[in-house]
Amino acid sequence: MQRHDFGWLHLFRRSIYAALGAGWLGIVTGCEGTIGPSVGNQTAGSGGNSGSTGTGNSPGTGSGGTGSGTGGAATGGAGTGTGGTSTGSGGTGAGTGGSDGTPVVFAPSGGAYRRLSATAFRNSLRDLLQGPVTIGDLEPDSWSIGGFASISAATVSISPTGVEQYQSAIDAATAVVFADATRRAKVLGCTPKSTTDMACFQSFVTKFGRLAWRQPLTTAQVTRYTSLIANVAGIMADANEGMRAGMQGLLLSPNFLYRLERGVAPAAGGGFWQYTSSEVASRLSYFLTNSTPDAALLDLADQNRLDTKEAILEQADRLLASSAGRESVGNFASELYQLQLIALRPKDAKFADYTPALQTAMMQEIPAMFQSIAFDRNASALEFLTTRSTFVTKELAALYGLPTTGLSSTLAAATLPADGPRAGLLTTAGFLSLYANQEEGSPTQRGKFIREIILCQKIQSAPADVNTVLPELPAGVIQTKRQQMTAHETVASCATCHKLMDPLGFPLENFDAIGKYRSTDQGLTLDLSGSIDGTNFSGPVELGQTLAAQPRAADCLVQNIYRYATGHVEATTEKPVLDTLKATFRSGGYHLRDLMRDIVSSDGFRFVAPPAP
């Protein structure tokens, strides 16, 4: 039986027929470009459009009208103002700005009202409540915009279930704190002497509220929560119940769950709107530590002293030098590669060594690899594609065929054999396992990942109504996966898209559905040759080396970290900032910490467009 293995994407095939017919095939070579047949039927920005689901006699004012058009004018891009881009990430034509010779003038993107991502919520609670917390399930983060949870969190609404999950999570987290008298006293800062100890109530609200909301409370807000505590303490005849209610309220508040990034108008003399010191404190903190700002940042914010490049850099250096700063690249990698999905990914029962412990190790290895490159070795970031220095648990070591003596289920540094098949991200079990189905690896999914995530080239989805049904394999014929897929590609229209992806996945065919090494497929010899844009190579190690040598791999990394840091998809008008960042990254030897310093001190991080109406 012929296997077709591209997730739902296999319909490419159809699209390819249509694409060729329409002469649509085009390759945009820029880092943010799109490859493959383009789609001629882009949908416009959504919501409230005339003729959409309508009520009564007024179609167009209908129930579908919670408008969400993005891109275009909103981001100052070159779009038509109707939003809707081929990548779904706003800013039509990003990367092509200036191609007509007109220089692009920098203008900042708009602000945001950003809900904390699940990990940021968890980390923030951990820090505010001064210890580990157990919180249960949260609404899953969305990755629909820009490839990062933290970006989607500024656009996607939470569901009623998600709100209830916040309530349960905060109930559980505060229960842990109040069950431990020592921890409780530490977090509360005072011990109420009675159910009417207003001084203690107020002191707690003022101090804890400022930490949780990342800025001082107004007098009215302090009164609101002090009264809440007194009210509940009275009803329950228990001061601690009152304090816990106050804590729950402060944490359930939108002022904790969302970060407002609005900016302030420039002082007399003009210029761009600028993020407030308070907003900068949070931007720095969530970018570099994926958690709530610490006392030093909040103090500077209160004094409005995070309004210069120098002040921002000083704090960035301080955070990057702390252990919390390692989370900058750690969580960046987790979000970009969606490593949380590893825990949810089942495999066929034949993979007996695919255990929860192995899955956990898979989720941890890649962030540790990035942290090591950036913080321990200060190596070129491009080593993430080629490094033999990695981290394993005993489970992962066993899978990799490394010695397991002395290893536990905690990550430990390890060096992969210099003549072995593994080096870098694309040979980690985490990546290989994610881009595979339950039974076998997927060259197309792996190749698509490389195009889209490593090289920032969007593989287009397909036009409609092309026949995707493939010729059947004669009975009794055994082929490797590659042979099956190569047969598919004898159809010219199929090959058009598959040639962009599959040759990048074939060199990884010596790893199975959980990333274990294999030397054959169906008992047949593997062909590990691959190519990218005319450059030929063979096997997984050369694949990583070839990709690392592609200038667009470095550019793509800059683009992705910039998105993660700023919390938005770059608009065309941010091209000058990105171009500078890319050039500096290149000339400086691809150092991640330098890049992060350059980003936080860039205009794109500090400035904001005036609020939209």
Add this chain to the structure above:
Amino acid sequence: MPTKRLSRRTVLRGALAGGTALAIPVPILDIMLNNNGTAFAEGTAMPKRYCTWFFGNGIIPSLWNPSATGMGSAWSLSEELAPLMAVKPWLTVVSGLKNMIGNASPHPMGSAACSTGGSVANNSAELISIDQIVAGVNKGGSFPSLEIGCSDATPNGPENTLHTVSHRGPNAPNYPEFDPHAAFARIFKGVSPTTGAGGASGQSQTTKVNQCKTSILDAVLADGAEVNALLGAKDKARLAEHLEAIRQIEKRLATLPTMPSTIQIPADPQTAGIAKDTKSEAPMKVNDVMAQMLAVALASGITNNATFMFTLPAAHVYYRSVASDMNADFHDTIAHTDAGNDAATNYQTRYHKGILYAMQGLNTFASQLSKMTEGAGSVLDNMLIYVTSDTAWGKPHGTTEWPVLMLGKAGGALKGDQHFRAANGNLSSALLTIANIFGANLKMLGKGNGLTSTELTGLRVV
């Protein structure tokens, strides 16, 4: 019987007089109905209940569509609909509909088309989905709507339409709960059986605790009102949704629902060891407990509106329990690559088995509702279950002969026991028909090529 004069309003008034902890018998009791059991004693219609029931990866049209059209004995169930024999009297098969949105990005767009009448923009459904249109007008119960499902096996694409068919609007997905214990905890939280345990002191403690929780939420709502002033229109809308969810929690704290004596709160599935599907297998035992909980929630008035996702669009599900040859990815391998076509004589046999399996799952839900009495009939008489998928014939992502079933009589609005053919009709017509059965009073529904103003009037009792 004299007691039937007691109106629902009277019951509510009595409850209100009883104290601060309002105990509202949310379900419909015989005592509240007219002598025919078809409406409330005071003359208002009984509430209708709605559910979108979704299964991923489509059907084989030649085995799905019944051969004859018509009503009652004029038509018989097709091979793929055979599992629904017990509920044929309530079944409306609508064949011939076409997904006008197209299949350029097939499963995400198919999911959007069948649930919203629109397409996908920026990785989100661009319109509100039918269940939420209905929930907007078919109010009542503790939850405006509930979303649960059997298996979350998925290809993990970025489009939110791959993960749910319930959307409050663009970028506002309602993701189903797939964990039976979590679903139980949410749906039946605070619901007491009529026989009521705990006594007066227990209830008074609960009242106090709920008063405190409400105070907390009041403070949070006040914060929300303040920050709202600083936001742009889109962010205001997002915050409004968040705050509305908080008000819904407050509402549930203020009303302590009880179950009618005729309906039992099901056991927590956890006690029977039935846990979430973590192997992407869509186990029937998970379907069955989820179906039971949802049936009880709908019958008892805990909610009037729901979405049930047996599997997700493009589900990478492994129906291992069905047969020894089914241990393969149902989407990649079985639906898209297995030999065979859509002819009744040379069809994809494993694919067909998976479709039958889904219909068995549907039958469990529908049959249960058909056996739950309500007034003179069953809950299914007052229900409309809209059954659909993210594609027609799965292998080529067909857009014609889309699977559309309606189960239930929708409070007398649907004829039922009918195979109605709407050749080349717009799939959105089914959605428009449903919306207006529930009183949405829409002139048109959908967007772009999905837009329609045509209803399927032949299904309705006029």
